[in-house]
Amino acid sequence: MASYNAGIVCALLVLCMVVPSLATVYTVGDSTGWTTGVDYSTWTSGKTFVVGDSLVFNYGGGHTVDEVSSSDYSTCTAGNSISTDSSGATTFPLKTAGSRYFICAAVGHCGSGMKVAVTVAKASTTTPTSGGTTNTTITTPSANTPSTTTTTPSTTTTTSTNSSSGTILSPIVAVLVMTWFAFSLLVLS
Numbered sequence: 001m002a003s004y005n006a007g008i009v010c011a012l013l014v015l016c017m018v019v020p021s022l023a024t025v026y027t028v029g030d031s032t033g034w035t036t037g038v039d040y041s042t043w044t045s046g047k048t049f050v051v052g053d054s055l056v057f058n059y060g061g062g063h064t065v066d067e068v069s070s071s072d073y074s075t076c077t078a079g080n081s082i083s084t085d086s087s088g089a090t091t092f093p094l095k096t097a098g099s100r101y102f103i104c105a106a107v108g109h110c111g112s113g114m115k116v117a118v119t120v121a122k123a124s125t126t127t128p129t130s131g132g133t134t135n136t137t138i139t140t141p142s143a144n145t146p147s148t149t150t151t152t153p154s155t156t157t158t159t160s161t162n163s164s165s166g167t168i169l170s171p172i173v174a175v176l177v178m179t180w181f182a183f184s185l186l187v188l189s
Contacts, residue, residue: 023054024053026047026055026056027056028102028116034059034065034104035059035060036112040113050124051095051122051123054094057085059089063086065104066102068081073103081105099118
């Protein structure tokens with residue numbers, strides 16, 4: 001019995017390590033990277049950015065990545081940057097929903113199109129499919145009763161072909177739920 005419980009605890013810990021890997025890491029500009037002569041609005045089209053994803057900017061000398069406000073993005077103003085980096089490899093974790101704006105502060109680069117805006121959606125527990133059907137699975141563990149799972153099909157109009165990730169669950173929530181579940185197993189055995 002003890003080895004069975006230890007096996008369950010190990011499986012739950014492995015699951016907790018897998019959950020954070022559900023996020024997508026986007027390399028801005030793909031293989032071209034962060035440089036002049038790239039249409040970044042085309043690069044963002046068809047992509048769905050969600051909380052937990054990351055943007056990676058790879059670039060050579062003479063460029064920067066500045067996160068700016070919407071108005072500074074529109075006017076290519078770098079003097080009021082929220083953050084700036086010129087290391088050649090910059091990662092921005094997308095921690096909150098909303099719009100994020102990035103420009104290159106080198107003279108003339110932003111005005112020549114070296115800027116990108118992304119809209120970050122809230123993390124979701126549903127996975128839209130191209131066929132227009134979404135399956136929502138709700139699992140409710142309880143200390144007194146075994147887990148129950150309910151699957152409810154529904155219809156959606158989402159037709160995104162390049163979703164940034166499947167099901168996203170906050171790693172903190174996953175760790176807390178799994179810890180509670182493992183603790184319950186150990187106490188009940």
